[in-house]
Amino acid sequence: MNSRNMKNKIIVTGGAGYIGSHTIIELIATERFEIISIDNFSNSKPIAFDLIEKITGVKIKNYNIDICDAKLLEQVFQQEKNIDGVIHFAAFKSVSESVSYPEKYYHNNIGSLLNILDVCKKYQIQNFIFSSSCSIYGNIELLPVNEQTAITKAASPYAYTKQVGEQIVEDYVHATSHLRAMNLRYFNPVGSHVSGAIGELPLNKPNNLVPVITKTAMGVFPKMTVFGDQLPTRDGTCIRDYIHVSDIAQAHVKALLKLIDSSNHTKRLYTYNLGSGNGVSVLEAIHSFEKVSGQKLSYTMGAPREGDIIAIYSDSSLANSELGWTCNYQLDDMMDSAWKWELYQKENSI
Numbered sequence: 062m063n064s065r066n067m068k069n070k071i072i073v074t075g076g077a078g079y080i081g082s083h084t085i086i087e088l089i090a091t092e093r094f095e096i097i098s099i100d101n102f103s104n105s106k107p108i109a110f111d112l113i114e115k116i117t118g119v120k121i122k123n124y125n126i127d128i129c130d131a132k133l134l135e136q137v138f139q140q141e142k143n144i145d146g147v148i149h150f151a152a153f154k155s156v157s158e159s160v161s162y163p164e165k166y167y168h169n170n171i172g173s174l175l176n177i178l179d180v181c182k183k184y185q186i187q188n189f190i191f192s193s194s195c196s197i198y199g200n201i202e203l204l205p206v207n208e209q210t211a212i213t214k215a216a217s218p219y220a221y222t223k224q225v226g227e228q229i230v231e232d233y234v235h236a237t238s239h240l241r242a243m244n245l246r247y248f249n250p251v252g253s254h255v256s257g258a259i260g261e262l263p264l265n266k267p268n269n270l271v272p273v274i275t276k277t278a279m280g281v282f283p284k285m286t287v288f289g290d291q292l293p294t295r296d297g298t299c300i301r302d303y304i305h306v307s308d309i310a311q312a313h314v315k316a317l318l319k320l321i322d323s324s325n326h327t328k329r330l331y332t333y334n335l336g337s338g339n340g341v342s343v344l345e346a347i348h349s350f351e352k353v354s355g356q357k358l359s360y361t362m363g364a365p366r367e368g369d370i371i372a373i374y375s376d377s378s379l380a381n382s383e384l385g386w387t388c389n390y391q392l393d394d395m396m397d398s399a400w401k402w403e404l405y406q407k408e409n410s411i
């Protein structure tokens with residue numbers, strides 16, 4: 062606890078990124094946390110902090126360093142005293158890129174995790190949250206998946222960094238007497254802050270469904286392809302569990318409060334799925350977008366994307382009951398906010 066203003070000081074790695082920036086906004090809203098970010102803008106832009114400030118009125122201090130540089134990272138922890146917790150978002154996240162450049166993913170995702178856990182160990186940090194992913198489950202037949210579902214061989218180096226990452230977190234918890242940690246397995250985070258004034262701003266051409274939809278509607282892409290329409294699902298297209306990014310962000314607030322409040326518990330490691338619990342097909346997502354935006358989307362049916370699983374969605378009842386967290390937003394809200402953000406970017410030349 063920071064004695065000056067009685068707020069818990071939290072380091073957020075990847076604070077300029079998609080989920081990190083939305084989480085910072087929700088953390089600020091509680092007035093319980095002082096946030097320090099570490100982000101080297103390898104997949105984001107400094108403007109994210111301007112947008113956070115516009116929405117919250119709070120200017121975020123960011124250390125522009127590579128977390129893989131252990132010396133620089135340690136300097137941050139030396140400088141920032143009384144750190145109460147770390148939320149570790151920073152990682153590379155493209156499944157396809159990880160297949161082409163596995164070394165890039167192993168160095169960055171595993172290297173940064175080891176470094177941040179080393180400083181957490183050395184500086185006796187009590188609370189740690191790790192961004193895991195539904196990709197760790199792979200191709201599962203019995204749906205929905207819950208935390209007890211057996212984890213199968215990783216389908217990509219990216220997914221493997223999350224499988225190994227969870228194990229590393231567990232091992233550090235066991236090797237210390239002070240560290241409490243949570244692995245949060247996100248399903249498909251989409252949408253943007255309800256204001257539409259911040260959202261996903263990746264550096265490379267997007268290939269995830271919702272940014273592809275909004276960029277196509279905006280005319281940035283001439284048309285989009287639905288990857289597979291003859292699959293064994295209700296309308297032939299893939300099923301996913303889309304969850305509003307602000308619901309994911311809210312779950313981090315609950316997760317942090319639970320960790321902080323459970324300082325006298327013997328259990329020090331928790332793992333939760335974070336999904337909406339609803340399986341939504343690609344066509345249902347497109348139709349929701351068309352309805353809320355009033356835009357007619359130009360799309361064609363194509364072959365399934367290599368490596369795509371047919372269907373996955375979450376049983377998030379453990380997070381619902383143990384974190385006291387539920388989703389506030391529905392599919393239409395996700396699409397509406399994503400479209401607002403697309404329009405905002407155009408109006409403001411972002």
Ligand code: NAD
Binds near residue numbers: 106149153248
């Ligand atoms: P993002 O790319 O938008 O944000 C990650 C941020 O971390 C970026 O701002 C990037 O610049 C920063 N970063 C990366 N490596 C760094 C390093 N070595 N040093 C300093 N900064 C670094 O990604 P996101 O969508 O916000 O994802 C956040 C986390 O959630 C990641 O760990 C990702 O694997 C995980 N996740 C994301 C999704 C998703 O669909 N977005 C789903 C499941 C899990």
Ligand code: WQD
Binds near residue numbers: 268
């Ligand atoms: C969603 C659906 C596509 C684009 C990825 C990662 C996963 C996790 C979440 C990080 C699929 C279809 C897409 C397009 C389409 N991230 N699609 N046309 O692949 O479910 O999950 O993000 O941990 O690990 O793999 O997300 O948004 O790319 O695709 O038809 O142009 O949309 O086939 O069914 P995905 P996505």
